[in-house]
Amino acid sequence: MYPRPIPEDARIQRALYLGGVALVVILWLLPLLAVMLTSIRSNEELMAGNYWGWPQKFSLIENYKAVFEQTAMLRFFLNSLLITIPSVIGVLILSTLTGFVLSRYPFRGSNLIFALFVGGNFLPAQIMMIPVRDLMVRLGLYDTVYALIIFHIAFQTGFATLFMRNFIAALPGELFQAARAEGASPFQTLRHVVVPLVRPALAALAILTFTFVWNDYFWAIVLTQSDAVKPVTAGLNNLRGEWTSAWNIVSAATIFVALPPVVMFFMMQKHFVAGLTMGAVKG
Amino acid sequence: MSRLWRRNRHWVTPALFLLPGLILFGTVILAASIETVWISLHDWDGIGAKTWVGLANYIELADDPQFYVSLKNNVIWLLIFMLAPPIGLALALIVNQQIRGMRILKSLFFVPLVLATVTVGVVFGWVYDPNFGLLQLLFGAFGGTAPALLSDETFVTFAVAAAGLWPQIAFCMILFLAGLNSLNDDLIAAGRVDGARGWRMLRHVVLPQLSQVGFIAIAVTVIGALRSFDMIAVMTSGGPYGSCTVLAYQMYQESIFSYRFGYGAAIATVLFVIMIVFIAWYLNGLIKAERSNA
Amino acid sequence: MSSVELRKVDKHYAGYHALKTVDLKIEKGEFVVMVGPSGCGKSTLLKTIAGLETINSGQIVINGRDVTREEPGDRGIAMVFQSYALYPHMTVAENMGFGLRMANRPKAEIDAAVKRAAQILRLEEQLGKRPKQLSGGQRQRVAIGRAITRSPEVFLFDEPLSNLDAALRTQMRVELSGLHTQLGSTMIYVTHDQVEAMTMADRIVILNKGRIEQIGSPLELYANPANIFVAGFLGAPRMNFIEAKAVSVDASGVSVAAAGLPALSLGGIDVTGLSAGDAVTIGIRPEGLRVVEAGDGVMPVFSSQVRLVEQLGRDTVLYVDASPLQTTNSDSGTGNFTLQLNKVSTVAVGATLRAGFETGDAYLFGPDGRTLTPRKPVAST
Ligand SMILES: Nc1ncnc2c1ncn2[C@@H]1O[C@H](COP(=O)(O)OP(=O)(O)O)[C@@H](O)[C@H]1O
Ligand SMILES: [Mg+2]
Numbered sequence: 006m007y008p009r010p011i012p013e014d015a016r017i018q019r020a021l022y023l024g025g026v027a028l029v030v031i032l033w034l035l036p037l038l039a040v041m042l043t044s045i046r047s048n049e050e051l052m053a054g055n056y057w058g059w060p061q062k063f064s065l066i067e068n069y070k071a072v073f074e075q076t077a078m079l080r081f082f083l084n085s086l087l088i089t090i091p092s093v094i095g096v097l098i099l100s101t102l103t104g105f106v107l108s109r110y111p112f113r114g115s116n117l118i119f120a121l122f123v124g125g126n127f128l129p130a131q132i133m134m135i136p137v138r139d140l141m142v143r144l145g146l147y148d149t150v151y152a153l154i155i156f157h158i159a160f161q162t163g164f165a166t167l168f169m170r171n172f173i174a175a176l177p178g179e180l181f182q183a184a185r186a187e188g189a190s191p192f193q194t195l196r197h198v199v200v201p202l203v204r205p206a207l208a209a210l211a212i213l214t215f216t217f218v219w220n221d222y223f224w225a226i227v228l229t230q231s232d233a234v235k236p237v238t239a240g241l242n243n244l245r246g247e248w249t250s251a252w253n254i255v256s257a258a259t260i261f262v263a264l265p266p267v268v269m270f271f272m273m274q275k276h277f278v279a280g281l282t283m284g285a286v287k288g
Numbered sequence: 289m290s291r292l293w294r295r296n297r298h299w300v301t302p303a304l305f306l307l308p309g310l311i312l313f314g315t316v317i318l319a320a321s322i323e324t325v326w327i328s329l330h331d332w333d334g335i336g337a338k339t340w341v342g343l344a345n346y347i348e349l350a351d352d353p354q355f356y357v358s359l360k361n362n363v364i365w366l367l368i369f370m371l372a373p374p375i376g377l378a379l380a381l382i383v384n385q386q387i388r389g390m391r392i393l394k395s396l397f398f399v400p401l402v403l404a405t406v407t408v409g410v411v412f413g414w415v416y417d418p419n420f421g422l423l424q425l426l427f428g429a430f431g432g433t434a435p436a437l438l439s440d441e442t443f444v445t446f447a448v449a450a451a452g453l454w455p456q457i458a459f460c461m462i463l464f465l466a467g468l469n470s471l472n473d474d475l476i477a478a479g480r481v482d483g484a485r486g487w488r489m490l491r492h493v494v495l496p497q498l499s500q501v502g503f504i505a506i507a508v509t510v511i512g513a514l515r516s517f518d519m520i521a522v523m524t525s526g527g528p529y530g531s532c533t534v535l536a537y538q539m540y541q542e543s544i545f546s547y548r549f550g551y552g553a554a555i556a557t558v559l560f561v562i563m564i565v566f567i568a569w570y571l572n573g574l575i576k577a578e579r580s581n582a
Numbered sequence: 583m584s585s586v587e588l589r590k591v592d593k594h595y596a597g598y599h600a601l602k603t604v605d606l607k608i609e610k611g612e613f614v615v616m617v618g619p620s621g622c623g624k625s626t627l628l629k630t631i632a633g634l635e636t637i638n639s640g641q642i643v644i645n646g647r648d649v650t651r652e653e654p655g656d657r658g659i660a661m662v663f664q665s666y667a668l669y670p671h672m673t674v675a676e677n678m679g680f681g682l683r684m685a686n687r688p689k690a691e692i693d694a695a696v697k698r699a700a701q702i703l704r705l706e707e708q709l710g711k712r713p714k715q716l717s718g719g720q721r722q723r724v725a726i727g728r729a730i731t732r733s734p735e736v737f738l739f740d741e742p743l744s745n746l747d748a749a750l751r752t753q754m755r756v757e758l759s760g761l762h763t764q765l766g767s768t769m770i771y772v773t774h775d776q777v778e779a780m781t782m783a784d785r786i787v788i789l790n791k792g793r794i795e796q797i798g799s800p801l802e803l804y805a806n807p808a809n810i811f812v813a814g815f816l817g818a819p820r821m822n823f824i825e826a827k828a829v830s831v832d833a834s835g836v837s838v839a840a841a842g843l844p845a846l847s848l849g850g851i852d853v854t855g856l857s858a859g860d861a862v863t864i865g866i867r868p869e870g871l872r873v874v875e876a877g878d879g880v881m882p883v884f885s886s887q888v889r890l891v892e893q894l895g896r897d898t899v900l901y902v903d904a905s906p907l908q909t910t911n912s913d914s915g916t917g918n919f920t921l922q923l924n925k926v927s928t929v930a931v932g933a934t935l936r937a938g939f940e941t942g943d944a945y946l947f948g949p950d951g952r953t954l955t956p957r958k959p960v961a962s963t
Pocket of ligand 2: 624625626741
């Protein structure tokens with residue numbers, strides 16, 4: 006361990022340390038806390054200039070109710086789910102397949118294909134924007150959730166393939182030889198050996214992909230136009246333009262958008278961190 | 289037939305497994321990226337026919353003052369983002385203690401990373417608001433007035449990039465924490481026995497073991513800086529007066545707002561070339577690391 | 583009809599010639615042990631038989647059928663791996679029934695086969711457990727059970743005992759031999775442990791650098807190694823080797839001179855290609871050496887100092903300073919000469935003793951390593 010652990014019996018030192026770190030956390034999250042505080046403040050207070058003081062009156066319910074009733078955020082939220090869930094499922098399926106093949110069936114060119122997946126995953130979205138947009142227009146998918154689903158599956162498959170390939174490559178090779186010697190076909194090996202063994206990797210990948218897709222803003226504005234298909238991120242930005250002075254409503258909507266990934270993160274934190282750091286650390 | 293299948297399924301099935309992912313990624317991501325280069329050689333409004341113009345778009349780009357603004361701003365983003373690895377490492381060192389309650393505190397540090405960039409944009413819009421923002425609160429406490437960062441041509445890029453730094457620091461912190469957790473305890477113990485402590489321990493025993501994580505943290509930070517778009521779109525739309533655009537944003541503007549898809553593609557191609565250099569450098573480093581591990 | 587036949591099998595890994603024109607015939611019901619130093623290609627050979635590795639040229643025939651292009655599952659083989667390769671997410675019963683399940687056999691048949699295998703291997707109590715809940719020996723038996731349920735024509739074992747501790751290894755050796763008697767199937771067993779080879783094999787195949795050095799029964803190989811590699815590989819403690827020179831060569835015999843030893847005259851030598859002046863090697867097994875009293879004139883004798891005494895209970899192994907002689911390939915390169923006495927000896931470390939051997943117990947190896955001495959009788963069992 007580095008730095009040296011604070012000893013168990015140094016109670017005071019431990020308490021001071023915890024308090025100090027907690028203070029740093031508060032400073033670190035201060036911008037977010039401010040928005041949270043504003044989201045439960047009433048409009049009158051904001052008008053009166055009370056941005057930072059303790060709220061005289063809590064308008065949590067009113068503000069969030071306003072978000073649901075007077076804005077299209079609920080619709081956007083639903084759209085986001087309609088886009089994100091199929092995307093995550095598609096990515097998990099495709100990357101399990103590609104990762105399995107690239108880790109367990111060496112062939113000439115497999116390393117090149119793998120490098121393309123990894124390299125392509127780092128390209129900025131803007132580089133492929135024009136052709137992708139054009140492609141979706143020609144397919145008649147522009148301004149539908151399918152355009153976003155297809156794009157997200159394609160793009161996330163790059164990272165997800167890297168992830169699954171490394172995970173499966175780290176499983177003991179003799180398990181796969183045994184399956185083959187026992188007469189299992191590649192499909193049976195996939196179903197009875199790979200899928201049960203990669204469950205933890207799939208969990209990590211699911212939360213990561215969910216976060217990436219849910220948080221996407223760029224493709225949302227490039228591939229959609231109408232409120233009927235727009236996801237929350239694009240919706241939130243529009244909302245900000247429309248409700249310029251109602252900071253409490255904008256704040257409530259912001260928290261509402263941030264909630265799903267944050268909740269997912271806290272529920273599956275271990276998987277999230279493991280997924281993100283995979284490959285970054287030896288061993 | 290069945291015999292033929294049994295003999296060949298061990299390579300036919302894997303090929304079929306690989307194809308959907310490969311085709312989708314190959315057409316939507318890779319081929320599209322290459323097609324951009326092709327489009328950059330045309331004049332195109334995004335709807336009608338493309339007209340071949342050769343290198344005209346690039347020649348125009350070379351004389352476009354906005355292009356140099358974008359390029360300069362990309363460099364600023366890169367420089368500011370380079371703060372993320374050291375700050376992330378510092379935070380990781382601060383919180384790397386196993387005490388009851390630390391787990392939740394640690395994960396609170398990671399929260400900015402799971403926020404959408406739009407959310408971060410909105411949140412920092414709050415911070416920078418010259419009337420009631422956090423910044424104003426800070427300046428006000430000393431009796432001053434906060435500058436209106438987002439409408440100041442000199443500071444705007446720095447302000448936006450600083451907002452982008454927030455989640456990036458969290459990312460680096462996660463990486464370094466994982467690195468600290470996989471330190472070789474024997475080496476640390478040996479260092480302690482040899483009397484190394486504090487800064488010297490960090491410098492001579494800990495940091496060398498973090499070199500691979502550090503490399504990855506720097507690489508993802510570079511790539512992250514060059515990909516910046518959302519924050520600019522949300523916070524300033526490139527303004528004021530186009531003073532905070534980056535290549536990615538300028539490209540978007542030229543295409544979507546001005547219907548100059550060929551010109552936008554030329555900007556994208558320049559970005560593409562810059563990225564390829566960094567990605568090649570990154571992959572090369574990764575492969576080297578993998579070889580030396582094996 | 584032989585059970586397994588390899589015809590001129592060659593295998594290259596990118597730039598590395600792992601199997602060099604291997605020819606091998608294994609009879610039905612035989613227990614064949616392939617043994618050789620680590621990296622000599624044992625696993626590769628086993629995997630080519632299993633079909634887990636393709637071969638570059640040659641043919642593999644199992645039960646008269648050319649299976650060179652068949653998938654492993656269609657070859658009628660079952661393989662037991664060094665790491666056991668048990669599926670962690672399946673119970674013992676599911677692990678054992680995996681192969682039959684993949685072949686879509688009816689459940690009743692699978693259950694019966696699993697039950698039978700579990701009985702043979704005394705695993706009935708463990709059927710519902712996961713591999714993680716089992717001891718090393720039990721896991722090993724599950725791996726064997728998984729092979730049994732498929733009733734293969736040929737069993738392939740790749741160092742199956744190397745992850746077990748010494749006591750368990752001895753026990754499993756006995757169990758495996760018993761299993762072979764009980765099932766009567768062909769078994770091909772790979773190990774780097776010559777004790778396993780000597781104790782379990784009907785026939786031993788000695789591999790070295792991708793080539794078969796010699797094939798034969800354990801005692802035959804022990805008594806009549808074809809070359810210096812086999813002579814040095816089988817037997818513990820190892821055979822002692824002395825560098826020597828052929829002084830005269832004629833049909834009646836060869837006279838050999840070695841530093842530190844009186845001239846040796848050996849009869850019945852295969853002298854083809856050997857001429858006077860060639861460098862040769864004398865080999866003598868530790869149990870062929872004895873401590874001799876002064877004046878015992880017939881034997882080649884040398885004096886030397888005792889460096890280490892190992893009391894094995896009944897036997898005593900003495901390591902003496904070999905410096906009066908020019909030894910090669912000595913045990914662990916220590917420059918020691920090894921004597922194994924089949925009695926308890928009271929010789930102390932530091933004492934000087936005279937060691938000697940019967941000329942008839944010595945082996946002579948030519949410049950190319952080939953054995954030149956005539957056949958020795960094989961101890962009858
Ligand atoms: N997949 C492979 N690629 C390249 N070389 C290999 C591969 N598998 C084995 N080898 C090489 O072939 C030789 C024989 O290996 P192996 O059959 O595993 O030896 P062992 O006798 O120890 O089982 C070794 O030198 C090994 O390095
Ligand atoms: Mg081996």
